[in-house]
Amino acid sequence: MVDVVIIGGGVVGCMIARELSRYQLKTVLLEKEDDVASGTSKANSAIVHAGYDPKPGTLKAKLNVRGNPLFDKICSELDVPFKRIGSLVVSLTEEEDRVLEELLERGKKNGVPGLKIINREELLKMEPNVNKKARAALYAPTAGIICPYELTIALAENACQNGVEIKLNSKVVGIKVVNNGELAVMTPTETIHTRYVINAAGLYADEISKMAGAEEYRITPRKGEYLLFDKRFGNIVNRIIFPTPSKISKGILVCPTVDGNFFIGPNSNDVTEKDDVAVTPEGIEEIIKGAQKLVPELPLNHVITSFAGLRAVSDTDDFIIGASKKVRGFINVGGIQSPGLSAAPAIAEMVLEILKEEGLSLKEKRDYNPERPRVYKFRQMNNEERRELIRKNPAYGRVICRCETVTEGEIIDAIRRPVGARSLDAVKRRTRAGMGRCQGGFCSPRVIEILSRELGISPLEITKCGCGSEILKGRTKEFIETGGVVDAK
Amino acid sequence: MQNRELVIIGGGPAGLSAAVEARRLGIEDVLVIDRESEPGGILKQCIHTGFGLHIFKEELTGPEYAERFIRKAEALGVEIMLDTMVIELTSDRRIVAVNGREGLVEIQAKAIILAMGCRERTRGAIKIPGFRPAGIFTAGTAQRFVNIEGYMPGCEIVILGSGDIGLIMARRLTLEGAKVRCVVEIMPYSNGLTRNIVQCLEDYSIPLLLKHTVVNIHGKKRVEGVTIAEVDDEMKPIMETAQFIPCDTLLLSVGLIPENELSRMAGIEIDDVTGGPVVNQRLETSVPGIFACGNVLHVHDLVDFVTQEAMEAARGVASYLADGGKKYDHIPVTAGEGLRYVLPQRINVEAMTGEKQNFFMRCARPMARARLYVESERGVIESRLLSHVKPSEMISIKLGRDELKGVKMLKFILQEEGDKIECND
Amino acid sequence: MSATTEKRRVTCIVCPSGCRINVEIEGGKIIEISGNQCKRGADYATTEVTQPMRVLTTTVRLENGRLLPVKTSHPIPKALLFDAIKELSGVVVKPPVKMGQVVYSNVAGTGVDVVATRSWD
Known part of the structure; x- marks a missing residue:
């Protein structure tokens, strides 16, 4: 019997797991994929929003504004890069000028600090590549950028380090009330008895809630497509550049990434399947057109990849966070679409409060360590640090990914750390190997070799992203039919 | 900090050829740095024939061509530092390299030759829609898996792009028992050498679909198929022609990009068309004492030309070391109608390293018969009749010092000749 | 005798011209080669239709x-x-x-x- 089962290893589930790891509890996190951050948390706009956008009074507004200032501490504890670069909502028409005013008002109501409207001259001075037709902009200095999967992985590692058990490849197939105060969560391989279940299943939260017999709601997948550009152009903009928002989304933006690239996107289209992350030609065209309104000169020949992510949109138009009135011990954390990442730390706080109200007693652990052991990033070190590191372990002197300068030592670390990488994509998310301009062309054979060596399995078993995505199909003929050894004369 | 006379970054065909020539020219201290555990670069995985016809007058495989140069380099006392990656290059020719043995290696070089080669264009670079499953490889990566590691990337294969590596892999995978369904090429002509079309596709009845492209990739975990469609004259897909082709693997052979990240770090001027450094008559970049040759300078189709170019870069280094880096004025060399680019982009006739200057160029489209005009400010100074020019096959011509004497600019133009020769196709 | 004529097409790879050569065969014998610009083309086409050879x-x-x-x-x-x-x-x-x-x-x-x-x- 455990205390809490968290379903879903996205940023929300992992944030809650880490929060719970402070206390003397037995917590298990179940993730259906082969790695955490495999759904919405791996493909989104990677922004910690200031909080002027959501409607005042909603959970979205409250938790976004509460969550934003928590990032500095969390990221420094977890050794995750976070850059508070600020955002600009750009107005191109008189009508949009009025939208800026509305956003400013809304922001003030929500309690967002530092908001101000700047004029064209100020804007173009801050962002010389923005459309010269821009009229004004709403400047939000507290908005920031982060790598959402890096954060999620770090949260999972730290939670794991503090005693949370993280079970990958563990899809929940059934939830039953065993008796009052006890729930049974079933995966294909086991049944876990628990007092509380936290449903952080992202796109599948509606199905999990229904499975448990709790409140019914609907999560619709809403696709957003992106194009990522080469680092050479990473400074095309210095801040997050938004258009004025529409009813359903914040619009197609131009945004630097914490790793030095920049992206454009997302568009916003409802789709029917919860795993439809296909990029469409229409979508690419749409985001290019949209982004060009903000930054007319985009280096379109230097796109390094395209991708799509799905937002988990609830039918209530707000986050669904609360204890079930129908199933005791079952807590929904659903419909976490934008600003879900920004709100995640505050969501975790809120969930803790709910658990307390539901009768969970929280006793702090003496040995809780909020700090994740340092992750060596060769590319970000100075030469003195590099020399020192290689002296300790020569594997840090062997560069495997040349585009992102990732060494063998870092890849081995990614595999051996808690919640270690098991697939090519998992290595990529942890180290950036294969994330650069050649997109793994040169390093993927080497990474497969290292994974296979470290995990003690055949290269044929190495996957891109879990079972069914094996990279190699077999051996060449000489390894299939074997004869005797021919002595070379 | 080590002080070296000549450091060559990259130990593939360009780097090795340059090293050998530099030693022959009497440069005492030649260091080649390579990131792999063996020299030879990409030739090690190019086990097919077709190398060396110009240089050795015989048809060699990639590993043989490489081994000949490795032996020469060893015999001539070239030092090769392996498993070492250059991570910094400055405009005053300082290098920081890294390996597991020595940690960081800092070198001050009198001269440097860039020979880092190129990388393959990826799916992102050509923006193919669809899912992102396992089973999408660049042709060169697939080649490494098959020829070096002994693994099959797939069983049923579609190849996008008719670049030479893709064609070579179509044959290789077929011989290994895979089924290559087709090669699709967006252009109305193939991007590979004719003999590769014949010996890699026609020999095995693999269809080459010109003016076609991949418009969708299917499969969430592993490729399950691709949708291909014909394209119109603007290269836009005609969706009515779309057809689904089941396959488990998509190979991309859609072009090569010179790898100039280090060059950019050193502030070297890069040509937008070639993707490589702007160079002068001795293949010296905009940064004095740093030279470039091979695929890092511009993408070649034949390794023999890489060797020739590398030898020229070595001669350039010798002349640079001899003249102590004297400053020269240059005249511009430009590509006009019918050509995509001409190399070198600027020359100084007095400072030419030989009696003749080599010019490399690529045409913009295939022409059965074309005339190449070389113009100076005085008008046409030279013209040559060329037959069967193709963008995939580099044009190289030599002009003598006498012809070039006193000119203030050079412009190369390629015009299709009206009187087309009989072509029964 | 009404021997069937077989027509074969060969792309010559001897030089960059890449001539498309037509070869007519009757009763196993080559009766005509056309489309080539030189003798090397004819030789190449002959080998290709009789016994094509490749380095493996x-x-x-x-x-x-x-x-x-x-x-x-x-x-x-x-x-x-x-x-x-x-x-x-x-x-x-x-x-x-x-x-x-x-x-x-x-x-x-x-x-x-x-x-x-x-x-x-």
Whole structure:
């Protein structure tokens, strides 16, 4: 019997797991994929929003504004890069000028600090590549950028380090009330008895809630497509550049990434399947057109990849966070679409409060360590640090990914750390190997070799992203039919 | 900090050829740095024939061509530092390299030759829609898996792009028992050498679909198929022609990009068309004492030309070391109608390293018969009749010092000749 | 006699011209070659329709688990490429081996040797 089962290893589930790891509890996190951050948390706009956008009074507004200032501490504890670069909502028409005013008002109501409207001259001075037709902009200095999967992985590692058990490849197939105060969560391989279940299943939260017999709601997948550009152009903009928002989304933006690239996107289209992350030609065209309104000169020949992510949109138009009135011990954390990442730390706080109200007693652990052991990033070190590191372990002197300068030592670390990488994509998310301009062309054979060596399995078993995505199909003929050894004369 | 006379970054065909020539020219201290555990670069995985016809007058495989140069380099006392990656290059020719043995290696070089080669264009670079499953490889990566590691990337294969590596892999995978369904090429002509079309596709009845492209990739975990469609004259897909082709693997052979990240770090001027450094008559970049040759300078189709170019870069280094880096004025060399680019982009006739200057160029489209005009400010100074020019096959011509004497600019133009020769196709 | 005429088309690869050569065959004999610009083209086309030959390049296994690139020392009949590759799939070579060294003889009964195209210590 455990205390809490968290379903879903996205940023929300992992944030809650880490929060719970402070206390003397037995917590298990179940993730259906082969790695955490495999759904919405791996493909989104990677922004910690200031909080002027959501409607005042909603959970979205409250938790976004509460969550934003928590990032500095969390990221420094977890050794995750976070850059508070600020955002600009750009107005191109008189009508949009009025939208800026509305956003400013809304922001003030929500309690967002530092908001101000700047004029064209100020804007173009801050962002010389923005459309010269821009009229004004709403400047939000507290908005920031982060790598959402890096954060999620770090949260999972730290939670794991503090005693949370993280079970990958563990899809929940059934939830039953065993008796009052006890729930049974079933995966294909086991049944876990628990007092509380936290449903952080992202796109599948509606199905999990229904499975448990709790409140019914609907999560619709809403696709957003992106194009990522080469680092050479990473400074095309210095801040997050938004258009004025529409009813359903914040619009197609131009945004630097914490790793030095920049992206454009997302568009916003409802789709029917919860795993439809296909990029469409229409979508690419749409985001290019949209982004060009903000930054007319985009280096379109230097796109390094395209991708799509799905937002988990609830039918209530707000986050669904609360204890079930129908199933005791079952807590929904659903419909976490934008600003879900920004709100995640505050969501975790809120969930803790709910658990307390539901009768969970929280006793702090003496040995809780909020700090994740340092992750060596060769590319970000100075030469003195590099020399020192290689002296300790020569594997840090062997560069495997040349585009992102990732060494063998870092890849081995990614595999051996808690919640270690098991697939090519998992290595990529942890180290950036294969994330650069050649997109793994040169390093993927080497990474497969290292994974296979470290995990003690055949290269044929190495996957891109879990079972069914094996990279190699077999051996060449000489390894299939074997004869005797021919002595070379 | 080590002080070296000549450091060559990259130990593939360009780097090795340059090293050998530099030693022959009497440069005492030649260091080649390579990131792999063996020299030879990409030739090690190019086990097919077709190398060396110009240089050795015989048809060699990639590993043989490489081994000949490795032996020469060893015999001539070239030092090769392996498993070492250059991570910094400055405009005053300082290098920081890294390996597991020595940690960081800092070198001050009198001269440097860039020979880092190129990388393959990826799916992102050509923006193919669809899912992102396992089973999408660049042709060169697939080649490494098959020829070096002994693994099959797939069983049923579609190849996008008719670049030479893709064609070579179509044959290789077929011989290994895979089924290559087709090669699709967006252009109305193939991007590979004719003999590769014949010996890699026609020999095995693999269809080459010109003016076609991949418009969708299917499969969430592993490729399950691709949708291909014909394209119109603007290269836009005609969706009515779309057809689904089941396959488990998509190979991309859609072009090569010179790898100039280090060059950019050193502030070297890069040509937008070639993707490589702007160079002068001795293949010296905009940064004095740093030279470039091979695929890092511009993408070649034949390794023999890489060797020739590398030898020229070595001669350039010798002349640079001899003249102590004297400053020269240059005249511009430009590509006009019918050509995509001409190399070198600027020359100084007095400072030419030989009696003749080599010019490399690529045409913009295939022409059965074309005339190449070389113009100076005085008008046409030279013209040559060329037959069967193709963008995939580099044009190289030599002009003598006498012809070039006193000119203030050079412009190369390629015009299709009206009187087309009989072509029964 | 009403012998059927077979028409074959060959793309010449002797030089970059890439002539499309038409070959007419009647009763197993070449009766006409057209479309070529030179005699080398005619010779190439003749070989291609009578017995096309190819150098086979592939890999064989080294005893240490690595791969050794090899080639046939001379072209072999195109029709025998698959037989040859099948035969070679069973070959395991013990290093050291030198470039040019014969690692297999008389592949697919052609009388042609298979040689290493790189050295291995």
